[in-house]
Amino acid sequence: MPDKLTLINITKTFPHFSLKVSLAVKDGEFFSLLGPSGSGKTTLLHIIGGFVAPDNGRILKNEIDITYLPADKRNIGIVFQDYALFPYLTVYGNIAFGLKIKKGISKKEIDRKVREVAETFGIAKILNKYPDMISGGEKQRTALARAIIVKPDVLLMDEPLSSLDAKIREKLMDELKKFHKEFGVTIIYVTHDQNEAMFLSDRVALINNGQIDQISTPLELYEHPKTPFARSFIGKMNVLHIQGKTIYVREENVKIKKSGKYRGIVEKIFYQGSTAEIFINTDFGTVKALDFLRNIRQLKIGQSVYFDFEEVLNGNS
């Protein structure tokens, strides 16, 4: 299958930051750019969308060079991080906007399409409201409806759920996944949240300091992180120095037992609902163990415990 979107040696340099990226996204793929704040995710997304010009490199869409095409000619939709809804237009007006500027589409046809997409995203009842009268989740849905109504080849989304509370975020993640399955649109999704990236994506590109660190499926990224950055960024990892060696152990692979190879003192227990993180003070620093609350009810601060590592990631894993 040919690539839907290809970035070839795209570079962009700011006074204190530089970006250098090559990657290829497949047709219909849900592709995430995952990285910490300041790693260049938004800059890269804006380069793809045509809002920021790269210094060098080429962008291909359906194998055609679009590097110098203006944003409104690319047929690439974008949901901006702050949604960027037009405050002086109603939800209806916001969703209809892209169709209205397209010319040649009748009012009746626009109306039918707006109502259809509003139905899909559960916002049919708020079409007459203005953006300042609706909730964060509704704004998110409106921005998505506005981007999707023109049937873009590629949909870009910049941290679309980051300003929403946990419950609504979970619901929208679910909806987004269903929406992607149903419509099959190619999505490039920017997030700093690994859970979102893991749940939603076909593939994840880990980005660090303006460079792609690793591109793989979510499972592959979790089980076989290839670089020191991937190892420390994905999951909850202990980076330990024992007998002159650096080893990586996921917190869920530290098992507290009646007897074991290592020993330490329980320093702190950080409860997180159904799970808890146990900080164990050892000769080689603090080791964190993650376990279900029901398994560690008896533990007390100051108590001496034994533990083992169930699985260790080394440099080549």
Ligand SMILES: Nc1ncnc2c1ncn2[C@@H]1O[C@H](COP(=O)(O)OP(=O)(O)O)[C@@H](O)[C@H]1O
């Ligand atoms: N227009 C600009 N001028 C100068 N520096 C910029 C500009 N846009 C972004 N940057 C810098 O580029 C880096 C990456 O920013 P950004 O792409 O917004 O990262 P992210 O979205 O991953 O948080 C940051 O250090 C930011 O300060």
Ligand SMILES: [Mg+2]
């Ligand atoms: Mg950003």
